[in-house]
Amino acid sequence: MNPLLTPVILLTGFLGSGKTTLLQRLLTDPSMEGAAVLINEFGEVGLDHHLLDRIDDNVVLLKSGCICCTVRGEVADALSNLESLRARGEVAFDRVVIETTGLADPYPVLQTLTAHPVLRSHFTNGGVLTTVDAVNAINQVAHRAEAVRQIAAADRIVLTKTDLVEPKQEQALRDRLARINPASRIVTTGEDVSSILGGFEPMSLDQTLTWEPPAEHECHPGCDHDAHGHSHHEHHHAHHHDDALGVTSFSLVIEGPIDWTIFGAWLTLLLYRYGDRIFRVKGILALDGEDKPVAIHGVQHLVHAPTHMEHWPEGPRSSRLVFILEGLSPDLIRRSFSAFTGVSRVRTAA
Numbered sequence: 001m002n003p004l005l006t007p008v009i010l011l012t013g014f015l016g017s018g019k020t021t022l023l024q025r026l027l028t029d030p031s032m033e034g035a036a037v038l039i040n041e042f043g044e045v046g047l048d049h050h051l052l053d054r055i056d057d058n059v060v061l062l063k064s065g066c067i068c069c070t071v072r073g074e075v076a077d078a079l080s081n082l083e084s085l086r087a088r089g090e091v092a093f094d095r096v097v098i099e100t101t102g103l104a105d106p107y108p109v110l111q112t113l114t115a116h117p118v119l120r121s122h123f124t125n126g127g128v129l130t131t132v133d134a135v136n137a138i139n140q141v142a143h144r145a146e147a148v149r150q151i152a153a154a155d156r157i158v159l160t161k162t163d164l165v166e167p168k169q170e171q172a173l174r175d176r177l178a179r180i181n182p183a184s185r186i187v188t189t190g191e192d193v194s195s196i197l198g199g200f201e202p203m204s205l206d207q208t209l210t211w212e213p214p215a216e217h218e219c220h221p222g223c224d225h226d227a228h229g230h231s232h233h234e235h236h237h238a239h240h241h242d243d244a245l246g247v248t249s250f251s252l253v254i255e256g257p258i259d260w261t262i263f264g265a266w267l268t269l270l271l272y273r274y275g276d277r278i279f280r281v282k283g284i285l286a287l288d289g290e291d292k293p294v295a296i297h298g299v300q301h302l303v304h305a306p307t308h309m310e311h312w313p314e315g316p317r318s319s320r321l322v323f324i325l326e327g328l329s330p331d332l333i334r335r336s337f338s339a340f341t342g343v344s345r346v347r348t349a350a
């Protein structure tokens with residue numbers, strides 16, 4: 001790696017696979033003190049930056065307008081801005097971490113780093129870290145090409161949630177991952193930061209671009225892939241998720257405090273019934289009798305233990321849940337919430 005260039009680490013992995021949790025841990029390591037962080041999040045309500053403890057001037061939130069790609073134009077702009085600020089002495093950083101959306105294709109971002117006329121003289125590919133959810137990944141790689149591409153692009157695979165599966169299930173997943181990407185070492189998320197980040201050489205772009213997606217992809221009408229300079233050919237090969245199947249995101253905004261027991265029962269039943277179609281739900285809740293907000297995460301059929309947050313983000317203190325799902329109407333979820341909890345002051349937002 002050219003020591004004059006700033007390495008950019010791409011942290012990718014399917015929805016809910018533990019990217020933000022890993023990032024949070026990486027950022028507490030002294031070796032990461034000088035890192036700038038870009039968070040690229042799908043959905044109108046960006047939550048990840050609220051769920052990260054270390055928020056400072058070096059953390060930038062990018063919003064992806066298109067569900068099927070990391071907006072590489074936006075990543076390029078954000079990196080260019082960071083570089084200008086550094087040139088003016090307003091920020092200092094010695095590496096950049098980009099957390100992609102859970103549905104992002106990592107290849108276009110890698111390509112931006114090496115092909116962009118300005119960026120390539122300041123930044124270099126610092127490696128792709130891909131988080132893989134031990135509970136859900138076998139199902140995700142069977143059904144979602146984005147999950148396969150994120151694993152195929154990895155220089156290092158970080159297995160998460162191994163504490164929730166039997167050793168046999170973990171081994172079956174390791175075998176599957178080794179078939180998709182035999183070159184990548186697999187570590188688990190609890191290992192030392194030095195073994196997660198250390199000693200890996202990023203694959204060359206030529207190598208990463210040889211992977212062929214199994215099927216064709218049509219973008220939805222609002223997608224602006226071509227506006228970012230893809231050729232038609234590249235477009236089909238670089239982006240392979242089919243949001244024609246109806247992968248969408250919306251948020252549920254709930255006014256007034258929520259009873260945790262009733263809410264927990266509702267979410268568990270909802271994911272039990274519809275978990276195949278709910279890829280991700282995450283949110284901040286205002287609970288009865290609690291001053292501080294509580295963060296809640298669900299991934300397909302799995303509801304994670306809630307965590308207390310230090311303080312409310314700026315803005316109204318209402319509960320909000322972001323859903324990323326396929327083939328379910330937001331209204332069905334809203335009505336189910338109201339019917340189960342008896343709370344009527346709830347609305348959906350695009």
Ligand SMILES: Nc1nc2c(ncn2[C@@H]2O[C@H](COP(=O)(O)OP(=O)(O)OP(=O)(O)O)[C@@H](O)[C@H]2O)c(=O)[nH]1
Pocket residue numbers: 013014015016017018019020021022048101102131159160161162163164189280282296297298304305
């Ligand atoms: N038990 C367990 N839970 C984990 C582990 N890693 C992450 N989680 C939980 O998984 C949930 C989702 O984690 P996130 O870090 O938000 O996942 P993400 O990939 O950033 O999610 P998106 O940005 O929505 O794609 C949270 O409740 C985490 O606490 C792990 O190794 N074990």
